[in-house]
Amino acid sequence: xxxxxxYSEKVMDHFSNPRNVGEIENAAGVGTVGNAKCxxxxxxxxxxxxxxxxxxxxxxxxxxxxxxxxxxxxxxLVKGKSVTEALTVTNKxxxxxxxxxxxxxxxxxxxxxxxxxxxxxxxxxxxxxxxxGLKPPVNDIDETEEFYQM
Amino acid sequence: xDKMIYLDNAATTKVAPEVFEAMKPxxxxxxxxxxxxxxxxGRIAGKVTEARDKIAGAIGAKEREIxxxxxxxxxxxxxxxxxxxxxxxxxxxxxxxAIEHHxxxxxxxxxxxxxxxxxxxxxxxxxxxxxxxxxxxIRPSTILITIMFANNEIGTIEPIAEIGRIAHEHGIYFxxxxxxxxxxxxxxxxxxxxxxxxxxxxxxxxxxxVGFLYIRSGTKITxxxxxxxQEYGRRAGTTNAAxxxxxxxxxxxxxxxxxxxxxxxxxxxxxxxxxxxxxxxYSRVNGDLKKRLSNNVNICFRFVExxxxxxLLDQKGICASSGSACTSGSLDPSHVLLAIGLPHEIAxxxxxxxxxxxxxxxxxxxxxxxxxxxxxxxxxxSPLYEDFLRKNHQARA
Numbered sequence: 001x002x003x004x005x006x007y008s009e010k011v012m013d014h015f016s017n018p019r020n021v022g023e024i025e026n027a028a029g030v031g032t033v034g035n036a037k038c039x040x041x042x043x044x045x046x047x048x049x050x051x052x053x054x055x056x057x058x059x060x061x062x063x064x065x066x067x068x069x070x071x072x073x074x075x076x077l078v079k080g081k082s083v084t085e086a087l088t089v090t091n092k093x094x095x096x097x098x099x100x101x102x103x104x105x106x107x108x109x110x111x112x113x114x115x116x117x118x119x120x121x122x123x124x125x126x127x128x129x130x131x132x133g134l135k136p137p138v139n140d141i142d143e144t145e146e147f148y149q150m
Numbered sequence: 151x152d153k154m155i156y157l158d159n160a161a162t163t164k165v166a167p168e169v170f171e172a173m174k175p176x177x178x179x180x181x182x183x184x185x186x187x188x189x190x191x192g193r194i195a196g197k198v199t200e201a202r203d204k205i206a207g208a209i210g211a212k213e214r215e216i217x218x219x220x221x222x223x224x225x226x227x228x229x230x231x232x233x234x235x236x237x238x239x240x241x242x243x244x245x246x247x248a249i250e251h252h253x254x255x256x257x258x259x260x261x262x263x264x265x266x267x268x269x270x271x272x273x274x275x276x277x278x279x280x281x282x283x284x285x286x287x288i289r290p291s292t293i294l295i296t297i298m299f300a301n302n303e304i305g306t307i308e309p310i311a312e313i314g315r316i317a318h319e320h321g322i323y324f325x326x327x328x329x330x331x332x333x334x335x336x337x338x339x340x341x342x343x344x345x346x347x348x349x350x351x352x353x354x355x356x357x358x359x360v361g362f363l364y365i366r367s368g369t370k371i372t373x374x375x376x377x378x379x380q381e382y383g384r385r386a387g388t389t390n391a392a393x394x395x396x397x398x399x400x401x402x403x404x405x406x407x408x409x410x411x412x413x414x415x416x417x418x419x420x421x422x423x424x425x426x427x428x429x430x431x432y433s434r435v436n437g438d439l440k441k442r443l444s445n446n447v448n449i450c451f452r453f454v455e456x457x458x459x460x461x462l463l464d465q466k467g468i469c470a471s472s473g474s475a476c477t478s479g480s481l482d483p484s485h486v487l488l489a490i491g492l493p494h495e496i497a498x499x500x501x502x503x504x505x506x507x508x509x510x511x512x513x514x515x516x517x518x519x520x521x522x523x524x525x526x527x528x529x530x531x532s533p534l535y536e537d538f539l540r541k542n543h544q545a546r547a
Binding site: 038061 | 453454455456457458461465483493494495498530531532533534535536
């Protein structure tokens with residue numbers, strides 16, 4: 001395995017010292033994306049104020065080094081942004097902020113983008129509003145019962 | 151990093167000082183090509199024969215039945231493709247198992263694309279092939295049975311003698327990939343009715359780039375590497391004299407110290423497994439607890455992913471490996487863990503720790519303590535663990 005040598009310093013930093021790990025109680029928006037079968041699940045919690053500004057972002061992730069690093073970076077990038085601006089935190093933006101990812105790990109940054117979108121969608125639904133440009137999240141999470149029966 | 155604890159001895163091992171010393175003269179001084187006519191080279195040819203004799207002795211074979219190769223993968227390719235070709239008029243069916251090394255599986259797939267039929271026998275939850283099931287899979291067209299001696303991921307030792315007996319009774323060639331077993335467990339090709347056996351130097355403190363295929367006298371098998379007349383005209387390529395001499399020395403050391411090594415390693419192995427299962431909740435051991443290589447530990451930790459675990463272990467100075475998809479470059483976790491019935495999501499959280507006779511009790515204890523911290527930390531970040539706790543909480547409330 002050669003992942004460690006292929007990860008940038010920033011990826012290793014965000015993996016080793018992830019920012020914003022945890023949960024937000026009664027979060028304005030929560031989104032879970034990914035698939036345990038493929039080895040990645042990301043859950044993002046957003047705290048959004050009355051002016052529709054993301055005040056706080058937290059995450060929990062089951063996944064590889066890149067999955068944890070992209071989650072950490074995504075939470076950093078959405079903080080302080082309006083819900084519309086938060087849509088600019090794309091997988092590309094997350095990847096660039098991390099000084100790139102190995103080709104086989106690009107899907108992790110996509111998952112981070114989807115996690116933000118899923119959390120924003122949850123927020124929009126709860127508040128009965130429309131965020132321009134936001135599409136319904138792709139939710140392919142698959143938590144089979146057998147997982148709990150080991 | 152002050153100290154490195156190397157727990158990946160199934161991947162490769164350190165060359166033993168005695169092995170290095172045995173090889174050295176054949177790199178620096180006696181560098182001649184053993185196939186040449188002059189005396190300078192003749193001396194080396196004699197040493198290679200001596201090495202062949204030592205290797206043969208380690209498995210109860212004759213010197214003329216040992217053919218040196220570039221390693222385990224070449225030996226596996228040769229055995230399977232060679233027999234498939236030599237017996238193509240007799241049949242086109244091969245029996246193997248679902249948990250073989252890729253050197254066997256991908257070779258079988260290669261043959262399938264060329265008209266051969268392959269049965270991939272399933273294994274039980276411990277990774278064992280059922281000899282009865284194997285016997286039932288035999289067809290009139292079966293030309294080869296190839297079952298690994300011991301599994302590289304979960305360490306399960308297959309019922310080789312029983313499989314050999316069945317193959318012998320049916321008059322079918324039996325090949326075994328013994329890359330993880332040679333020098334680690336006692337092998338007798340006659341008692342076990344083995345017709346072909348693959349082994350590799352670097353798994354037993356020998357050098358990389360050298361292996362052998364044992365071929366029982368009289369076995370019909372086509373050559374794989376064509377060219378010069380080396381290896382009794384069966385395998386071309388300039389004789390890797392230093393590698394062969396080093397490999398033979400390593401085999402000699404492994405066989406003479408085998409009993410002691412097994413006793414020592416299995417003690418540490420059981421300590422490691424025992425402590426992990428006792429001290430880290432939601433962990434399980436993969437593979438058979440008894441029919442197991444003395445140095446293999448393979449554990450699944452629920453709710454965590456293998457690559458993260460490996461990087462954090464690495465940061466604490468521990469070298470290990472995982473059956474997680476992320477470490478293989480594919481989306482699927484280890485085919486071995488899936489074959490023993492683990493769901494994908496649990497197979498992703500596996501770690502393999504393979505010990506050596508240099509591993510100490512202190513290393514084992516440090517590894518357990520480190521694992522406890524890492525698993526705790528990763529579970530603290532895991533949405534799966536969060537859901538699990540919530541579900542448990544709700545169930546109790």
